[in-house]
Amino acid sequence: MESTRDAPRVTIADVAREAGVSKGLVSFALNDRPGVSAETRARILQVAGTLGWTPSLRARSLSSKRSFALGLVIARDPEVLGSDPFFTSFIAGVETILAPEGLALVLSVVPDEPTELQTYRTLVTDGRVDGVFLSDLRRDDARIPCLAELGLPAVTLGRPDQPSPFPSVSIDDTDGVAESVRHLVELGHRRIAHVAGSPAMLHGGRRRDAFSAAMSAAGLGNGQIVETDFSIAAGADATRVLLSQPERPTAIVFASDPMAIAGIGVAQELGVSVPDQLSITGFDDIEFARYVYPALTTVGATPMVWGRTAATTLLGLIRTGSAADVELPAARLIIRGSASSPTSH
């Protein structure tokens, strides 16, 4: 047992002494900066290697005023959050970029917006992170001016509805909704309803508008729309409302998979057979979508790719001071079993 136990940490000074150079030069070599001859640099790195030196993150943080960490603050009811696999996949994607760079992810889950803003402030005054991901964009989002004022680099997941100094990484989700509607129309549906997400959230409003537009384009008016807060419970309630009408829709386009799955549940409970009497489409393609019965026809998002791209963009912004907006490939409709031609009536 090569007891590293209580072994005093190897510092930059040890490396400098051993290599016969000054601390400063070791630092230069480490951060491969000009002003070190190739030969010396190699020697320094070699000595560092044999000594097993790892620069102290803490010391580096203090003197360079960086923290080598990125932040993600999620403001949601944890119960609701749990059923949404978006973040776990997103985070996994982020990690694939951060880990090799030796960067960490600091995660906060907070109950509401005021706490969220406060969390960002603390993150900044503590210098806990070098940048943050801004997800679940809201209408007139208070976080954008807040972060801008704090001077914290950020990347928005989706394009904000207001002037924003931050690059955005977005995915076109309107196309998927339009595709869903077209698919249903082609199957022969005419009374198509939409269980929308929260209008306060950008993607909620966007998908709703895409639904309306697609309906108009098909010559079916605006289509009936029920707004929710994206929660499973609200999705279930909305479905109940739609199905208890005298002339109920033959198809429902849901703004998210969790709501769609709850919708299937409600339909079954009411004795409305899916897809025979009611076709259902979702959005996200969460893992459950493939395993409920009937398997959910839905629009496939790619949160892992999103995470990876957002991380790359944010790193670029931090390192170079600027980064371009990125538009990910549009989410596409995945046809499974929950939507079919409407039966007679």
Next chain:
Amino acid sequence: MESTRDAPRVTIADVAREAGVSKGLVSFALNDRPGVSAETRARILQVAGTLGWTPSLRARSLSSKRSFALGLVIARDPEVLGSDPFFTSFIAGVETILAPEGLALVLSVVPDEPTELQTYRTLVTDGRVDGVFLSDLRRDDARIPCLAELGLPAVTLGRPDQPSPFPSVSIDDTDGVAESVRHLVELGHRRIAHVAGSPAMLHGGRRRDAFSAAMSAAGLGNGQIVETDFSIAAGADATRVLLSQPERPTAIVFASDPMAIAGIGVAQELGVSVPDQLSITGFDDIEFARYVYPALTTVGATPMVWGRTAATTLLGLIRTGSAADVELPAARLIIRGSASSPTSH
């Protein structure tokens, strides 16, 4: 606009000067340590307040060799991870304790165990965290000796099957499984099967053993058991296997809700009506459990409480050097609609 823009940071030296004392004394006052008269302490804190001084986390980290952060490393396929709401709730619970203390949570999602162990090492050499949560305990878990050797404080979620220097926070889940079996037996079931989790994971094996024990206790032998890796796909496959037997079970006890929900889907797909022809119980009480049809009879875990308790325990361990094991109230059966008396035949 009181431009904090470019305002040089207020440091401990400013506070010291303003209060007419030395830096050291300010530090003492801040960390309320003896050796400061009540009067002086009050003055210092008052000055700090009016100056708006927040001690620099980075400087504190460097000199005190603490990082004011806790870590959670999750080793799972992100796809599988997504459908398990355990972690998001757990994390939310952890946050309720950390946030008020000004501590952060560093999260890592890694694909496999080697990477996981490497991540712990990096976390330690970087001094990124002051302690970690150890979840998803495995048989003969390599992480325990690894962390012990690294000298990193940790709390295990559940009791390990090996000598462990770390406190554990556990919840009795065997009771809930036993309750499920008893419930089914009382309903009149005799052919009860179990879709188990991974035997490599402690809770997988424990629930399976609890199932066997309960079956024996009911005089029903050991009961048929199919082992899985806890993934939804495996849960679906296992159900398919069970239901395609000549003499199929009239009830299945699943080791997790996601698998149980997949089980309901498979049953429906095969035209086996739930609960009439097949009763199903789950474990976890994830949010979806209430919204599928029929609503899932399951065992209610409380991940948020678990998170809160684990955080408290870990903090105690870090601050005092020792902490006692905690046993949370046992998870109880929640009766909904997915289990009923078996019909005739």
Next chain:
DNA sequence: TAGCCAACCTATACCGGTTTAGTCGCCGCC
């Protein structure tokens, strides 16, 4: 051959806290 610049490297002052080794005044006690 002095002059100059570039390339390479050193010395040292930071970053902003914590911690330790004292200093000082004052009280109690023999």
Next chain:
DNA sequence: GGCGGCGACTAAACCGGTATAGGTTGGCTA
């Protein structure tokens, strides 16, 4: 009245890096 001891406080070292203002060298120009 000298001494021990204690509480309050200061000065300075220290944590382990980064940044910057010089100092050498050597080659090239004028």
